[in-house]
Amino acid sequence: WLATMCLTEPQAGSDLGLVRTKALPQVDSSYRLSGTKIFISGGEHDLSDNIVHLVLARLPDAPPGPKGLSLFLAPKFMPDGSRNPVFCERIEEKMGLHGSATCVMRFDEATGWIVGAPGRGLNAMFVMMNAARLHVGLQGIGLLEAAWQKANAYAQERRQMRAPERGTSAAEADLIIEHPAMRRILDTQRAWIDGGRVLAYKTALKLDVIKHHPDGEDKAEAERWCSLVTPVLKAAWTTQAFNGASDCLQVFGGHGYVREWGIEQIVRDARVAMIYEGTNEIQAIDLLVRKVLPDGGIGLTTLLQQLKRKLDGTQVLHTAVQAQVTTLCELTRQLVQANTSDKALAYWVADDYLRAVALTLLAWAWVQIGQAIEPGTQNTRWSQPATALQHWVLPEFAMRMQIISARLP
Known part of the structure; x- marks a missing residue:
């Protein structure tokens, strides 16, 4: 089974305190969920036998704001095989990242069960959110790597003009990899990629320390690292993914703006990473x-x-x-x-x-x-x-x- 994180609503983007989806308690300890969620990755598909929706919603007596949110689990199919009234109203047409469809989801008194304590929905959701932020940081590094690989390969075969440090040669023009302007672009992105990997892998090791190390002081140090570095990895390396991919497109010149070379897709795909799982701001x-x-x-x-x-x-x-x-x-x-x-x-x-x-x-x-x-x-x-x-x-x-x-x- 695959799962979703149903947080965002049309009027509640990053301000989850404005969430309006309702959860009405039932006599059998389940809840009836009613509301609309947007930007839900994997909200509807046939890739798995079931989809488990994790939904932020409000109980009838919940206070306003983020402290009034609880977390609920609502499957696409119920244990008896019947369809839960959870529907994809439409697929959002995005600027990029077309390989990952996002859906507008409607819950029509769908059956769900509470996860954790009432009013602690955001606390539970942030267990997944913090992991997702690290994943998005790695996605930024990966997209920048993909852009660099395309640009570097192109620079190794494309000949244009004379490189200032090459002097004279028999060739009609020099490879653009030999031009300082191209070296500057490619080497700069390489610096961000390799340094980002070191920090991402160190963070992964720190997560293992938090989970497995017997020493409390080492655990505390690892928790401090993950807490402080996670937003940095997410923000700085997704920003660099977009800006750096755009720079890599520049290596192609006019060919970069043409779809057949593939670099423009990376630029479009990278842009969303600066937004989701909490904007970089x-x-x-x-x-x-x-x-x-x-x-x-x-x-x-x-x-x-x-x-x-x-x-x-x-x-x-x-x-x-x-x-x-x-x-x-x-x-x-x-x-x-x-x-x-x-x-x-x-x-x-x-x-x-x-x-x-x-x-x-x-x-x-x-x-x-x-x-x-x-x-x-x-x-x-x-x-x-x-x-x-x-x-x-x-x-x-x-x-x-x-x-x-x-x-x-």
């Missing part, structure tokens, strides 16, 4: 407003300082990461202090703050990559994206710091 607010500021910045500062202490070396990238950690920790302290008098400030700068954290983690990830390469090894596979990281990616950190600092009192 909501991820930024989650990081700064809900996770960093409430504990006075201690959690994030502790995580960053731990990463900094594990850096041993004086290489350029090591020094850059250490400087970024110091700057970010000081800025976090200033934001915590400013938040006491200006509650709106954090919402204004949340996106820039998340981006700064992402750039710091990305730089740290590349230190780990550098340490894993055997000393003395000359490998352009790693050296070229590492150079791109330093020249064209990390300078953005200073810009983000300046934007945030300009708003501080």
